[in-house]
Amino acid sequence: MRLARLYLRSRLIPHATAVLAVVALATWGTACWILSPSGTPERLVVVLVFAPLAAACVLGASTHSPFGDTERVVPYSLPLLRLGHLVGLLLLVAPLLCLTVASPQPDAKIMPDRIPDYPALVMTRNLIGSVGFAFLAARAVGAYLSWTLPVTFVLILPLVAGGTGGMRWAWPAQPATDGLSWAIALVLFVVGLAAVVLWGTATQDGEPG
Amino acid sequence: MAWCVLAYALVAAAFLVLTGRGVTWGLPEPWPVVVGFVAVVAHSAVGYAVGCLLPGRLVAPFFAIAMYWIQGITVLNQDSSTQSLSPIGQGYGHSVFHEGSQIPHATQSLWLVGLTALALTVVALTRRRALLPWVAFAASTTLAVSTVVLLLMVPVASPEAQGAPVPYEPVCKDGRITVCVHPAYQRALSEAAAAIAKPLSGLPGAPTRAEQREPDLRTNVEPTRRLPDVLLVFDLNRGVFDRWNTESDVSLEEFVQPDLARALVAEEPIRVEALFDPETGADPCARPGELPGEAQNVVAGWLVWQAGKYDSARSFLTESGSFLICERSESALERFVALGESERQAWLRENYADLRAGRLKAEDLP
Structure with a gap:
């Protein structure tokens, strides 16, 4: 138990949890404003893309190990600790973010078709996809830079994802009912999680850490 | 950095x-x-x-x-x-x-x-x-x-x-009805633009020139001014940026054609968005009675279709999205397309002025 506690402290879990709470609070505030009479409900899509991205960046950064190879000598299974840490954080943040977009009631004057369908589902899909992307990046370029790849991907989304016939690989911008976007997000998550859990993240000199 | x-x-x-x-x-x-x-x-x-x-x-x-x-x-x-x-x-x-x-x-x-x-x-x-x-x-x-x-x-x-107006010389496609656009939209000025206007030339009260005017991009509200009979205004407020954002096979002129066609059959701009009730969001087609601009939209749809882009009225209806918003409009369009050339021209000659003024309903169409 002590080992698990020390492991979580080395991953800055209290800091990560606090930052995730700030992200959730900011998401809730933005969603309330967007669904108010002075807001633009169509822009909820922006929240559904950026809030999971922010959470994914935090999770990606929290995969960093300050001990490097030394950590490998622990008598406990390191992959199991990593799995508990990452899935635990994800289970903490996912309901929180879903609540932030599901709880604000849109203004009565807003027509329902102006609000994306099933925002909580879109939030969940984008969260697991973005987290998977961040984990893959952490494995490839290290935890400190793990946020750069998902952020770059999301920033180029507006150029390719507009309109109903937007590019299919722009999965975070697809509606909740789009099966392909769910498949991409799930594959990203499973592969990213497996990579980080089994092999850890890359250190700055490219060695696994 | x-x-x-x-x-x-x-x-x-x-x-x-x-x-x-x-x-x-x-x-x-x-x-x-x-x-x-x-x-x-x-x-x-x-x-x-x-x-x-x-x-x-x-x-x-x-x-x-x-x-x-x-x-x-x-x-x-x-x-x-x-x-x-x-x-x-x-x-x-x-x-x-x-x-x-x-x-x-x-x-x-x-x-x-x-x-x-x-x-x-x-x-x-x-x-x-x-x-x-x-x-x-x-x-x-x-x-x-x-x-x-x-x-x-x-x-x-x-x-x-908003900045000062930028002077420009419109580019035009000459025909019996001349169609002119801002030079930035020159690529939209194809044979199809002239073909859309062609069936209306020579009709009593028909315009001689259709010219693109500036839409209000900030409020997305079209100007509600009465226009002289010889001059039409059509919007091109969906521009190059939207072109980038949508399917690559949608060309700028496909954005232009419905706007031009609507301008040719209506004195006042037809605003499909205005038909939706912002309070209830109810389907306007479920409302009893005639929708404003319904007959004009049907004839505008026929103008786009006859310009040759679509193989049949059905394919036009399938591909043109929100151009016609109710099923009854689609039936009216199919009826209008099925008319003989001379019969249609005779109807237009007799009713074009009333159509433009918005005095006709969809049920008045042949």
Whole structure:
């Protein structure tokens, strides 16, 4: 138990949890404003893309190990600790973010078709996809830079994802009912999680850490 | 930071080349590119300062997302001058009829330069509290604060914020009804544009010229002015940016055709959005009675269809999306398409003036 506690402290879990709470609070505030009479409900899509991205960046950064190879000598299974840490954080943040977009009631004057369908589902899909992307990046370029790849991907989304016939690989911008976007997000998550859990993240000199 | 600047320069160059290959009028606007360049430097400097003051592995991603989030919020808040403080969204929705948005780009660049200097002097002060860093801190603070005040004084969303009109010579497609557009939209002026207008030439009260006029991009509200019989106005408010954003097989002229066709059959603009009840969101087709502009929309649909783009009325209905919003309109269109040429021309000759004036209902169509 002590080992698990020390492991979580080395991953800055209290800091990560606090930052995730700030992200959730900011998401809730933005969603309330967007669904108010002075807001633009169509822009909820922006929240559904950026809030999971922010959470994914935090999770990606929290995969960093300050001990490097030394950590490998622990008598406990390191992959199991990593799995508990990452899935635990994800289970903490996912309901929180879903609540932030599901709880604000849109203004009565807003027509329902102006609000994306099933925002909580879109939030969940984008969260697991973005987290998977961040984990893959952490494995490839290290935890400190793990946020750069998902952020770059999301920033180029507006150029390719507009309109109903937007590019299919722009999965975070697809509606909740789009099966392909769910498949991409799930594959990203499973592969990213497996990579980080089994092999850890890359250190700055490219060695696994 | 050098890598970021290099990446920005490459992307900006790529966009300029791509745009340059497609445009038929105008020159690149350098200021948004300059502001973007200064913004990259400013964000790097502020990020560096934050990283120095608050070292930690979560700071970099949190700061990057937070900066984008905060600036995105300022842009979404379109009624506020605070959007001038953000380099995001520069020039979006820009009309070709007026000079660029009235965000003072030079002041905006100075604000970002001031921010850069402020961030760097804060870092310098944490390391060495000497006279020079303090002087630099005072100067950069003064620059940043004064430019912020100047930017906040500009009324961004007001009509006065729009730039001066840009003179232009319309380009026209001559025919029995001449169709003219702004030269920036020259690619939209195909044979199809002339073909849409062709069946109406020679009808009593028919126009002789259709000319593109400026839509109101800020409010997306069409001007409600009465037009002389010889001059029509059609909107092209879905421009090149939307073209990029949608399916690659949708051409600019396909955006133009419905607007032109609607202008040819209606004195007042037909606004499909206005048919939807903002209070209830109820389907307008479920409402009893006639929808405004329904008969005109049917004939406009026929004008687009007969111009040759679509194989059949059914394929037009399938592909043209929201052009006709009710099933009963679709049936009316299919009936109109099925008419003989002479029968249709006779009906148009007799009813065109009433149609344009909005006095006909869909059930009055043959």
